[in-house]
Amino acid sequence: MNVTIVxxxxxxxxxxxxxxxEVAKDKVTIEVxxxxxxxxxxxxxxxxxxxxxxxxxxxxNKIKGLTDILNEFAITNKKPLLGICVGFQxxxxxxxxxxxxxxxxxxxxxxxxxxxxxxxxxxxxxxxNQINIVKxxxxxxxxxxxxxxxxxxxxxxxxxxxxxxxxxxxxxxNIVCSVEKENIFGxxxxxxxxxxxxxxxxxxxxxx
Amino acid sequence: xxxxRIIPCLDVKNGRVVKGINFxxxxxxxxxxxxxxxxxxxxxxxxxxxxxxxxxxNRDIIYDVVEKTSKKCFVPLTVxxxxxSVEDINKLLNCGADKVSINTAAVENSKVxxxxxxxxxxxxxxxxxxxKKNGExxxxxxxxxxxxxxxxxxxxxxxxxxxxxGELLVTSMDRDGTQVGYDxxxxxxxxxxxxxxxxxxxxxxxxxxxxxxxxxGKASAVLAASIFHYGKHSVKEAKDYLDSKGIPVRL
Numbered sequence: 001m002n003v004t005i006v007x008x009x010x011x012x013x014x015x016x017x018x019x020x021x022e023v024a025k026d027k028v029t030i031e032v033x034x035x036x037x038x039x040x041x042x043x044x045x046x047x048x049x050x051x052x053x054x055x056x057x058x059x060x061n062k063i064k065g066l067t068d069i070l071n072e073f074a075i076t077n078k079k080p081l082l083g084i085c086v087g088f089q090x091x092x093x094x095x096x097x098x099x100x101x102x103x104x105x106x107x108x109x110x111x112x113x114x115x116x117x118x119x120x121x122x123x124x125x126x127x128x129n130q131i132n133i134v135k136x137x138x139x140x141x142x143x144x145x146x147x148x149x150x151x152x153x154x155x156x157x158x159x160x161x162x163x164x165x166x167x168x169x170x171x172x173x174n175i176v177c178s179v180e181k182e183n184i185f186g187x188x189x190x191x192x193x194x195x196x197x198x199x200x201x202x203x204x205x206x207x208x
Numbered sequence: 209x210x211x212x213r214i215i216p217c218l219d220v221k222n223g224r225v226v227k228g229i230n231f232x233x234x235x236x237x238x239x240x241x242x243x244x245x246x247x248x249x250x251x252x253x254x255x256x257x258x259x260x261x262x263x264x265x266n267r268d269i270i271y272d273v274v275e276k277t278s279k280k281c282f283v284p285l286t287v288x289x290x291x292x293s294v295e296d297i298n299k300l301l302n303c304g305a306d307k308v309s310i311n312t313a314a315v316e317n318s319k320v321x322x323x324x325x326x327x328x329x330x331x332x333x334x335x336x337x338x339x340k341k342n343g344e345x346x347x348x349x350x351x352x353x354x355x356x357x358x359x360x361x362x363x364x365x366x367x368x369x370x371x372x373x374g375e376l377l378v379t380s381m382d383r384d385g386t387q388v389g390y391d392x393x394x395x396x397x398x399x400x401x402x403x404x405x406x407x408x409x410x411x412x413x414x415x416x417x418x419x420x421x422x423x424x425g426k427a428s429a430v431l432a433a434s435i436f437h438y439g440k441h442s443v444k445e446a447k448d449y450l451d452s453k454g455i456p457v458r459l
Contacts (some may be wrong), residue, residue: 011328012301018279051329122405122428124331124374128211128253128458148211148458150284152331152374171210193284193306195248 002029003206004042008066009059011050016084019192020046023202036069044205045073049086053095053111053155056086057103067104074106078183082139082205088186089157091179097155106184109159114172121172123154129169131189137166137180139187139204147197149177149189157188211458212422213253213429214446215286215407216436218243219260223269225437226260241276247436248281250443253458255281256309256377256431259289260352271303278304288336288377297324301332309334309377312350315357315364318371325372334407335373337361339394340381346394353381361394362401369402376402377431379410387413387434395425407431415441415449422455 003024005016013032020030031038039045047070049056060066074081083091092103095111103111116123128148133140149169156175159165167178169189177188185205191198218225218240225238244255255277259270267290274287287300288309297308313320314335325333338353339346339361346361365376378398380391390408399406405428408421412432421430435441447457 012306012332014278014302014304015282015306018304019282022279022282050331051327055326055329116403119403122403124404125210126331126375126405127213127428130209151210152284154330193282195283199282 001043001206002031003044003046004031004033004039005046005048006039006066006070007032007034008063010048010056010086013048013050015190015192016046016048019199019202020206023199023206028206034063034066036065039066039069039073044079044208045070045081047081047083047087047090049084049088049090051086053086053089053097053103054099054101056090057095057101060090070104074184080183080205080208081185083184083186084192085153085188085190088179088188089155091184091186092157092159095155107157107159107164107179107181107186108161109157111155111157114154114156114175117172124152125154125171125175126152129171129189131167131169131177132174133167135166135180137178137185138208139178139180139185139201140166141204143197143200143204148194149187149191149198150193150195151177151189153188209456211253211456212427212450213407214418214443214450214457215254215256215429215431216247216252216443217256217258217409217431217433218437219258219433220270220273220289221260223273240273241280243437244277244285245280247443248283251447251458252283252443253429254284254286256286256288258309259287271299274300274303274305286334288334293320294324294327297328301328307332307334307374309336311336311338314368315348315350315359318367321368321371321373325374330372330374333373334375334377335368336377336379337365337368337398338379338381341391341394349381353384362397365398365402369404373404375405375407377407377409381410383411384409385434386411389413389417390421390425390427390430392420392424395421395427399426405429415446418446419450419453419455422450423453
């Protein structure tokens, strides 16, 4: 089996690479690439993303054909894909960071700024927060409810269809922090930075 | 609920861990990679490396240290010290740092903060403020505490937030290495001035100081070196203590 981490200049992805390699050991090949053919033929895709919604979408669109290949992989062929942080936010139809920007449209909904309630909540939401698991998700196998995960973000994905939500976290309001829609998985938190429990989520994804 | 973070800081010089008293009189105390691993296994919420003499000496060793550490520690790693440019930041992030903390370069040219937060995202840009009290105000120092910029620390904190900093790491120069506690006045004033998280640093001598930093200093995270590093307290002990005082921590 091989898992591909999409390298599309979306900011710092070394931690994602290190964590997947740590979990995969020698059993699974971890490829880091923007090569369309390699992405097309691999078994699973990881879509990381740091920085703003707009900068990530722009970076994705800069690589000709990449969005089409990802659509084919996740929507047509229904192969497992995991989005992390902005990689997850890009599943939405639209994002409002910097300018209004069109997302991948896989999860109907929008990405907007977290309400800081007039400064009561500091932004970015940085640090360890507990996840409230609201539905069984394959990536949460052996993950206890209320586990701590590492977050760093100022924007949140608000899906229209609440059925896709697999976990929320409490910061200002109930922020959606994980989704599962058929073969599509996403986490707002960083499993690659969430200690052993985060590595377990990565392990679950690899072993899907 | 979001937890307050405990961040052990390792001062690194020539690839070795040291911790000075008021930035001088350094003692050698171990290998940073192993130390970081011990901390992350022990429940540290993040790890911070400060390459303290980086402005004057060979910097390449730190890249190697960061690369090795990031392959062993799966909690956030912040690296600071001697960062001059967007390219320096790029290099550290590529080696596996999750955040960088910028001190002197941010004072001299805020464009470094503006450009790097645009390029890499605010989430990985920490601005480190070394502040020293002068009369009624605090002034920002640069070059590892050697030069006084004369800039007002509170005003500067607000400017850095505007420039794109995701967090502020505030060190009291008066308290650093003294073990008499954080400068609570400084921490709470800066924390009230900005809407981004503040990490309190400089002066921790016991666990009550950590409690004060969060409760009175309004810090989102507390950074400490000596109390952890010389085995006085483990991170676990610190967290249990904070928990007993009603402070939310990740246990």
